Amino acid sequence: MSKKISPVKRKFVSADPDKCVGCGVCEYACSSDKEKVYNPIKSRIRVVRLNPLVNMSITCRLCEDPACVAACPRDALKQSEEDGTILIDEEKCNGCGWCIEACDYGAVALHPEKKVVFICDLCKGKEKQQCIAWCPEEALDLETSETLAQKARVAAVKKLFQEAMTPAKEEKK
Amino acid sequence: MLGYAGRILRVDLTSGKIETEPLNEELAKKYIGGIGLGMRLFLDNSKPGTDPFSPDNPLIVATGPLSGTMIPTGGNGHAFVSKSPASFGIGEAKSHGTFGTEMKRAGYDAIIITGKAEKPVYLWIDDDAVHIMDAQHLWGKSSAETEDTLQKELGDFYIRVASIGPAGENLVRVACILNEKTRAAGRCGLGAVMGSKKLKAIAIRGTKDVQVAKMDELKDFIKVIHERMKGPAARKYRTLGTPENVLVLNALGALPVNNFTYATFKNADKISGEYLNERFVAKIIGCNSCAMRCEHTVVVPEGQFKGTMTRMEYESLWALGPNCGVDRLDVISKAMDLCNQYGMDSISAGGIVGFAMDLYEHGILTSEDVGGLDLRFGNYEAELELLKKIAYREGIGDVLADGVRMAAEKIGKGAEKYANHIKGVEMTGYDIRGLKTAALGYAVSFRGADHNRHGAYAPDVKGSVDRFKAEKGRGKLVREIEDMYTVIDSLIVCKFSRGTYYDGFKDLAKYYVLATGVEMSPQELMLAGERINNLGRLINIREGLSRKDDSLPYKIMHVPIPDEGVSKGAHVTQEELDLLLDDYYEVRGWTSDGVPTLEKLKELGMEDLADIVEGK
Known part of the structure; x- marks a missing residue:
């Protein structure tokens, strides 16, 4: 029990949308490390660009009571008590895709050849997550729900007091 | 492979x-x-x-x-x-x-x-x-x-x-x-x-895997380039972006204004890269796999065109702005957005609008000819309207839609003197009257007027040569950059990354070898660059182009820069152009007509294309 981490302290990979430029280096870092090929559809993190201003990479959020685990009819998925990652039993998984449908973040994907699902495992055994290590914009980092909430609060207050935060710019107008 | x-x-x-x-x-x-x-x-x-x-x-x-x-x-x-x-x-x-x-x-x-x-x-x-x-x-x-x-x-x-x-x-x-x-x-x-x-x-x-020959070594090398991309070689693109050129070229008297009437712009500050970034740039984004990011996405913050979102680079800014006498970034952003909506090259489109405005100012095109548009330089409403007419071939737009060369032929009345093109392709944003290495690069570019076939403005702008002088040796300079540029465009890597290849062809050859597993020495790659330049030339020769097409616009050769300042009086004479061309053809191993010799083709392993040059 000593190793078990409380859900609010679980660290997952998160992108800062202000910094993310949608370059997809994280996808290449992931697929080349995990699969020895360059192919975004084999990456555990995916980029979404809605328009030039809206870019973000998304991967597993290590949810509490994860929907993917609940959805699996074959008990192929379970959540690691140690770090919250989703463990996949490739023998049991038959690629039905219910977990893909259940995930609110699109963080589960089906391997095109192996026909089993794959999910971010935080590069277990490596010194650093490869997407974080390679991100040229330093937009990716390990976050917890606590640190994210804190950042959101700061951003919200900044926005509320935008004018007071940027007096210099106001004067220039 | x-x-x-x-x-x-x-x-x-x-x-x-x-x-x-x-x-x-x-x-x-x-x-x-x-x-x-x-x-x-x-x-x-x-x-x-x-x-x-x-x-x-x-x-x-x-x-x-x-x-x-x-x-x-x-x-x-x-x-x-x-x-x-x-x-x-x-x-x-x-x-x-x-x-x-x-x-x-x-x-x-x-x-x-x-x-x-x-x-x-x-x-x-x-x-x-x-x-x-x-x-x-x-x-x-x-x-x-x-x-x-x-x-x-x-x-x-x-x-x-x-x-x-x-x-x-x-x-x-x-x-x-x-x-x-x-x-x-x-x-x-x-x-x-x-x-x-x-x-x-x-x-x-596409869902297939892309595999490379030496994944681990390649990743190590990529890491090195990533680091270089954070440094000075990519600084310009990560900060102000190419619009940095506005003030740089203006200071040199090399910023073409009003269809190459002037070479400095009195309101350059209002359209500078500095001003653009301060007020218009909302985010700088990147292409797939890039570690530099350069794409300056602008959003017009206020006024008539508020909310217009587009990408902005120097060349488009120049063509749709100072080249048409327009000094408003909101208008330029809107014009850029319209070019994207219509699907037109913003450089050439701006070149055509500037050309039409020049003709209008000189009475060659009348108000009647242009459907009542007031085409004086700086009239931004007329610019936006004309872009639409060109895209849909309405009225005068139908004539202009064929580009400045063909339009000038159709309009007559000396219009060709205002048609700034090389080989029928509209000029880009460097006043090459006072950039003579660049002038040679532009003249010989196989795809017509262009700065991106040679980048030969670099020695002129940096001051490593006397930019007002045409002299032997410029041919070699142009040739060397051209051979690098064709390799860059064939591999394909981005021109903006060129400064990060500290070891030039050695770095690029390393990429090639690690990715393909095929041996390629830096010398072989350089030779491939030369081969591709010769190939462009051979195709043009096959299509009937020759030395006479390695020319420069009328204004560049006959109308000295009038602006007070360093560039005043600069232009390129026929004598100077001939000297530059002779020098270039010689270092290329071409005849005085600009035709690759059989020996050159053999040296490049292009004997199979010898029939193109036979008898020329």
């Missing part, structure tokens, strides 16, 4: 025949990929003298051996090649973003499109499955609308689309081919070639 997909796709729109063939590996090594391989495939699949709008004129799109990999800027490019309806010589244009990446994963090094469809169609390439689809519902739409519609219809957000807008459909000779809404294969009017084939778009999805 890893890196390459190993396959070429052929589509004939007349017969509907679709087939694939293996990539010729010898050809691939000799011509690399991108524009090199594309131009060679063009040469082998076309007949001399074919009209650019004939079904027999092939339109080729090529990726490079690095496309689809993690190599920064190398993963994402694609090149279109065809006979240009503007120059009637070789036309090539690259674009970046993600289209080339997807094409490589679909498993194609090149796509050769011939024929002409009866009704509007688009090409849907889903890995190995290739379909010619009805596009009547897309005809008339902008590239952005086309992309959104196709992603929705085909049901995949990650499908990539390269398409033409109304200008391409209307055979406007400056039409471009856009992908991801703001990225254009802009120059040489290749969008009109696509339009002539009734091909609205190429939609592509």
Whole structure:
């Protein structure tokens, strides 16, 4: 029990949308490390660009009571008590895709050849997550729900007091 | 041969025949990929003298051996090649973003499109499955609308689309081919070639793996380049971006204003890169695989055009701004956005508007000729209106849509003196009257007026040569940069990354070897660069171009810069141009007519193309 981490302290990979430029280096870092090929559809993190201003990479959020685990009819998925990652039993998984449908973040994907699902495992055994290590914009980092909430609060207050935060710019107008 | 997909796709729109063939590996090594391989495939699949709008004129799109990999800027490019309806010589244009990446994963090094469809169609390439689809519902739409519609219809957000807008459909000779809404294969009017084939778009999805020969070593090298990209070599692109040039060129008296009437702009501060970044740039984004990010996305903050969002680079800013006497960034942003909506090369489009304004100011075009538009320099409303007329070939727009060279021929009355073009392709934003190394580079560029075939403005602007002087030695300078640039466009990596290759061809050869597993020394790669420049030349010779076409616009040669300051009086005389050309041809190993000799072709392993130069 000593190793078990409380859900609010679980660290997952998160992108800062202000910094993310949608370059997809994280996808290449992931697929080349995990699969020895360059192919975004084999990456555990995916980029979404809605328009030039809206870019973000998304991967597993290590949810509490994860929907993917609940959805699996074959008990192929379970959540690691140690770090919250989703463990996949490739023998049991038959690629039905219910977990893909259940995930609110699109963080589960089906391997095109192996026909089993794959999910971010935080590069277990490596010194650093490869997407974080390679991100040229330093937009990716390990976050917890606590640190994210804190950042959101700061951003919200900044926005509320935008004018007071940027007096210099106001004067220039 | 890893890196390459190993396959070429052929589509004939007349017969509907679709087939694939293996990539010729010898050809691939000799011509690399991108524009090199594309131009060679063009040469082998076309007949001399074919009209650019004939079904027999092939339109080729090529990726490079690095496309689809993690190599920064190398993963994402694609090149279109065809006979240009503007120059009637070789036309090539690259674009970046993600289209080339997807094409490589679909498993194609090149796509050769011939024929002409009866009704509007688009090409849907889903890995190995290739379909010619009805596009009547897309005809008339902008590239952005086309992309959104196709992603929705085909049901995949990650499908990539390269398409033409109304200008391409209307055979406007400056039409471009856009992908991801703001990225254009802009120059040489290749969008009109696509339009002539009734091909609205190429939609592509690739799910295959891209494998490289030495993954671990390649990643180590990529890490090195990533670090360099954080340093001074990429500073400009990461900060102010190319619009930094506005004040730099203005200070040098090399910023063309009012269709090359002046070389300095009194309101340069209002359109500077500094001002743009301060007030307009909302975010700087990056292409696939890039570790630099350069794409300055602007959002107009206030006024009539509030909310207009577009990408902004120096060349477009210049063409649609100072070249037309316009000093408002909101207008320039709107004009840029319109060029994207219509699918026109913003450089040439701005060149044409400036040309029309010049003719109007000199009474060569009257108010009646132009449908009542007040085409004085600086009238931004008239500029926006004229862009539309050109795209839809309405009124005077129908004449101007053929580019400044053909329009001047039609208008007569000395209009050619105001037509700033080389080989029928409109000038770009450097006043080369006082940049004489660049002047040579522009004159000999195989795709017509262009700064991106040679980058020969660099020694002039940096001051490593006397920029007002034409002298021997400039030929060598131009040749060296040209050979590097053709390699950059063939691999394909981004020109903005050129400064990060500290060891030049050695670095680029390393990329090639690690990705493909094929041996390639820096010297061999340099030779390939030379080979590709000769190839461009050979195609132009086959199409009837010669020394006389290595010329400069009338104003550059006959109207000295009038502005007070360092550049005053500068222009390029015929004598100077001849000296520069002779010097260049000599270092190229060409005859005094600019024709590659048989010995040169043998040295480059191009004996198979000797028939083109025989008797010339």
